[in-house]
Amino acid sequence: MACPEGSEPVFMSQAGIEAYPSPEAIRELRRLQFPQLASAGWSCSDCVTHTASLTWVVRCPPGETYLDHAGATLCSQYQVKSACGRMLSCSWGNPHTQGPASKRSANAIRRFRHAVLTHFNAVGKYHVVLTGGCTASLKLLAEVGSETRRMPCQPSASHVTAWCFLCAGVSVGNPLTLRCVAR
Amino acid sequence: MQVFPWGTHSRFAVLRDNHTSVVGMREVACEHGATFQCVDNEAMSRALLSHGKGLNAGSTGAGSGAGAGSGAGAGAGAGAGAAVGGGNASIGSVPPSAAALGATRSASSGSDVCDHLFAFPGESNFSGAKYNLKIVQAVQSGHLEPVLNTPFPGRGTHRWWVLLDAAKLAATSELDLSEPHGPDFVTLSFYKLFGWPTGLGALLVSRRAATSLAMQKKYFGGGTVAVALAQQRFVRRKKQLEAALEDGSLPFLSVVEALAGMHVLRVLRMPRIMAHVEQLAQWTHSQLAQLQHWNGVRVCQFYGAWNDEDGSLRKTVRCVSACLRRASVCH
Numbered sequence: 001m002a003c004p005e006g007s008e009p010v011f012m013s014q015a016g017i018e019a020y021p022s023p024e025a026i027r028e029l030r031r032l033q034f035p036q037l038a039s040a041g042w043s044c045s046d047c048v049t050h051t052a053s054l055t056w057v058v059r060c061p062p063g064e065t066y067l068d069h070a071g072a073t074l075c076s077q078y079q080v081k082s083a084c085g086r087m088l089s090c091s092w093g094n095p096h097t098q099g100p101a102s103k104r105s106a107n108a109i110r111r112f113r114h115a116v117l118t119h120f121n122a123v124g125k126y127h128v129v130l131t132g133g134c135t136a137s138l139k140l141l142a143e144v145g146s147e148t149r150r151m152p153c154q155p156s157a158s159h160v161t162a163w164c165f166l167c168a169g170v171s172v173g174n175p176l177t178l179r180c181v182a183r
Numbered sequence: 184m185q186v187f188p189w190g191t192h193s194r195f196a197v198l199r200d201n202h203t204s205v206v207g208m209r210e211v212a213c214e215h216g217a218t219f220q221c222v223d224n225e226a227m228s229r230a231l232l233s234h235g236k237g238l239n240a241g242s243t244g245a246g247s248g249a250g251a252g253s254g255a256g257a258g259a260g261a262g263a264g265a266a267v268g269g270g271n272a273s274i275g276s277v278p279p280s281a282a283a284l285g286a287t288r289s290a291s292s293g294s295d296v297c298d299h300l301f302a303f304p305g306e307s308n309f310s311g312a313k314y315n316l317k318i319v320q321a322v323q324s325g326h327l328e329p330v331l332n333t334p335f336p337g338r339g340t341h342r343w344w345v346l347l348d349a350a351k352l353a354a355t356s357e358l359d360l361s362e363p364h365g366p367d368f369v370t371l372s373f374y375k376l377f378g379w380p381t382g383l384g385a386l387l388v389s390r391r392a393a394t395s396l397a398m399q400k401k402y403f404g405g406g407t408v409a410v411a412l413a414q415q416r417f418v419r420r421k422k423q424l425e426a427a428l429e430d431g432s433l434p435f436l437s438v439v440e441a442l443a444g445m446h447v448l449r450v451l452r453m454p455r456i457m458a459h460v461e462q463l464a465q466w467t468h469s470q471l472a473q474l475q476h477w478n479g480v481r482v483c484q485f486y487g488a489w490n491d492e493d494g495s496l497r498k499t500v501r502c503v504s505a506c507l508r509r510a511s512v513c514h
Contacts, residue, residue: 011466067467069460070308070502073354075378079447083379083440092439094432096406105435112438113425115445116371116385120353122360126369126387127424130433133384134350135204137370140386140428141187141346142208 033076036060187344188298188396191216196327198303199223200312205302205348212300218333222301226330227318233329234321240313295339298396301327303345305352310487311464311502313352319345320364344368344392350375355460355501357453360387367392377444380437386428393424404430460501467503476510484508 008027012020020026030037037060066074093101095109113128120126131137189195195212197205199221209219222230228238301322306313321327322345347366349358354375360366369387374380403411403418407427411418421427448456468489474482483505491497 011462014462014465067503069463070311070351070354072374072381073376073378075444076447079377079379079440079443082446083443086439086443087436092436095435096432105439108439108442109433109435112442112445115442116387119445119448120358120360120369120387122365122387124390125365126360126389127393129386129388129425129428130438131384131386131429132382133374134348134370134372135384137384137386138204138208138346138348141368141370142211 033078034074035077036074037066187212187300189215189217190297192297192339193217194220194299194301194331196220196222196299196301196331198227198301198314200307200309200314201302201304202308202348202350205304205346208302220331220333222327222330227303227327230326230330231315231318231321234317234324234326236317236321237315238318240315297339297341299341299343301343301345302348304348304350305358306356307487307502308351309502309504311500311504312488313356313499316347316362316366319347319366323364323367342395344396346370351502355453355457357457365389373441373444377441377447379444380434380440383434383437383441388424402430406431406433457501461499464501464503468500471503471505476508478510480508480510480512482507 012026090104091101092105092108093099093103095102095106109130113130114123116128117123117126129137129140131140189212193212193216195209195217196219197209206221213219224238231238303314303318305316322343325341325343327343328341344367346368347370349369350372352358353371358369360369367389370384371387372384374383403420407421407430409419409421468485471483472481472485476482486504486506487500487502489497489500
């Protein structure tokens, strides 16, 4: 996934050189931190003695370009190596149990929550509820048991005499597609 | 789970530009009697103009709200700014003042309280348009009510809560949640921010929402309860919001991995990430724009607000979205 010949200087000049520490910065960043971008990939031989024992070796074919940053960004070599180092430097226990390994994990979770709040300049203003992802967060917020609402809306005298059915399609120019149909 | 207290008079309103996962919340909301409404950019602009704000990030007010999601055809249709002018005067007089609503809101500890939720994306997944976060305060102050198409019940106290889907926005932009009128809920996926690990996200809950809403679930898993008896129906849940909502053991090894990711963001800094992504998007756009068929028909038809009013290329779009055309397409 090398850049097309001669494209880097154009890219840099368009960005304005002040946007990057040095003209070689992007190339260096790609080479050092994102070896997955190179068609040769990253060799596992550094950490696995018998590379042949790896049953599934995946390489990007030459010419492949990753254009899905909106879908997911790429992780850096620093991240993977430092996280792996941390993983192997000591034991990490289930934070719900007691003991030094568990306390270490609980401490990591506490530090992570604080790092998230610091990142968004929200220390002391928000709670960080960890979930499986954005969609899981939305689902957690949405799902309710109506009978246990603490602050219910008082239903009108007619109570629920009509059910709201949602029209499935949302047509361009007329997004208000809610239709109330008498039962 | 009962986190948001939907009621039979509740409204669940979403901006049309929302991600499918947000729209999916309506199935739950409607099942519990809430009324769903999709608000288009034009209506949202009207609501914001009555609050003196523009729809897009960086826009200052009247007329400058065009652009977001109004990307050629498949976006939200007509540019908001142009359509707003006519209805401004009448709409502007309808909503109660923010101060008045603030007063009722502060006295809303009684039982006759109706909670509504409005959800919007910080940045459009489709067009890359960024929304003005002033939307939050406008909606919290009740300025959305006049543009909802079903009559709004006058009784009781109405509280609007705002959900910001920041999955896309937070990936490439700085998001400052220190403002006093911040969103009540913010949702995130961490792999969008730093790639690894996947399967870890967050629901940020403002202290205001945490203290005012009974955010409690029915189901309880390991770690969420102080005491739970198996022989009889007795359970005492943990008081801390995080502990009460996170069932089972957290993916603690993923959290250890994610700590390295947060460190990367601290070192690289979001403004630099944003500038680089904008530059990449510009580059990709310019490369794709050059593609032509043999007969001169341009291959890509771009969506999103790529051009400013003067025709110059806008430099703040971080998402390239295009339709690929056949050579036989009409000009």
